[in-house]
Amino acid sequence: MTTDPGDLILDPTCGSGTTAFVAEQWGRRWITCDTSRVAATLAKQRIMTSLFDYYELQHPDEGVSSGFRYKTVPHVTLKSIANNEPASTETLYDQPTIDNSRVRVTGPFTVEAVPSPTVKPLTEIETDIPADESVARSGETLRQSEWRDELLRTGIRGKGGQKIEFSRVEPLAGTRWLHAEAATKETASQRVVLSFGPEHAPLEQKQVALAIEEAQKLVPLPTIVLFVAFQFDPEAAKDIDETNWKGVNLLKVQMNADLLTDDLKKKRVTNESFWLIGQPDVRVDTITEGSDKGKYRVEVLGFDYYDTKNGTVISGGAHNIAVWMLDTDYDGRSLYPKQVFFPMADERSGWSRLAKNLKAEIDEELIEAYHGTTSLPFQPGTYKRIAVKIVDDRGIESLKVVELGE
16 A cells, blocks of 8 residues: 555565465565465465456556556545635546456566574584483474374375385484484385485485485495485485486485474375375487577476386376476576476366467467477577476476586
8 A cells, every 4th residue: 555566565474475466466566475385385376377457557668667547536625616626636546547458467476495594402403422312302303203103104105006115114323314214014125214304494405415425324225215305405306316326216205294284284094295206207309400400499208206116217108297397597596487388288277278368468379389298499598407397297396407518
């Protein structure tokens, strides 16, 4: 109410994103944030799927900051009647003039997840002195204890109903970045070690490197190293996928966000709290002929999955990909999709649904192209690096970063 079009609005607790939605509707810039991943996801979904009226601008050349054209009405007062004066004009700022020939969608925005620094009490700082078992565990140690119990109870879900089930999951002594060890039910001789990500931040590249270093010093060596987290930093995920350690599989495991809230966690045996994340199988080609010669094209071939039965990584097809996104100039920090594809979308969802609302704005040929698994041609960017993010039909996300050649 106290701002003008183009002003910047800050909402520190976004909830379902109402402030951001209304700011977008009325031409204000906005920043909103929340500590809850549920709130952030709801707000993002709400903003991305909204349609708004297109308001006429006072000065189109100056953009939205010039303000809108509003409806005006005469403001008749007793004074103007008594003195036979013309009525003044009143501007109705809640009734901008609408251009019915256009419809507006949300402008560009980014979603940032920045780990916040925390200060731990002295009682939680690790030392070389053995911990007194009589001291009650708290904070992250207590959370990891709950996660270990949940892993033992539910196991880890894989592709096509496969599961990794454990006969034991116990704390691992003498290590800092590896937090637990386990044995699988099918092959008891397999030694599994686990590294848990932070509770309220992505698992970072540094933790991956240090956990691998610790795992290499273990005797006997592990057969599987599991990195278990709510969210993975893109560079951390890249290192896990591309580390080649003969005889040892490094796997990413997604944790269900319900594990953060006891009141939402389902208390039943069929609850699935952990999923194996596949690695995108991506091919990058250089176009050698035609008008797009010299440009690049990306094809998503599917997922590479860990087969829990024989302990090997197998290739999966592209038929289970719900959506995939391409950042053609990845800076190593933030994913900014330049192209978005919905391979599984039918006539009532995805780009087809958007096209129905924006018939005059979207090219029919592009709508068809965005149904597939092959990108549109693109020029290499400043960073000479691309990122492909894939979401499968289970809702599991995975990222593949590829360096482009000269």
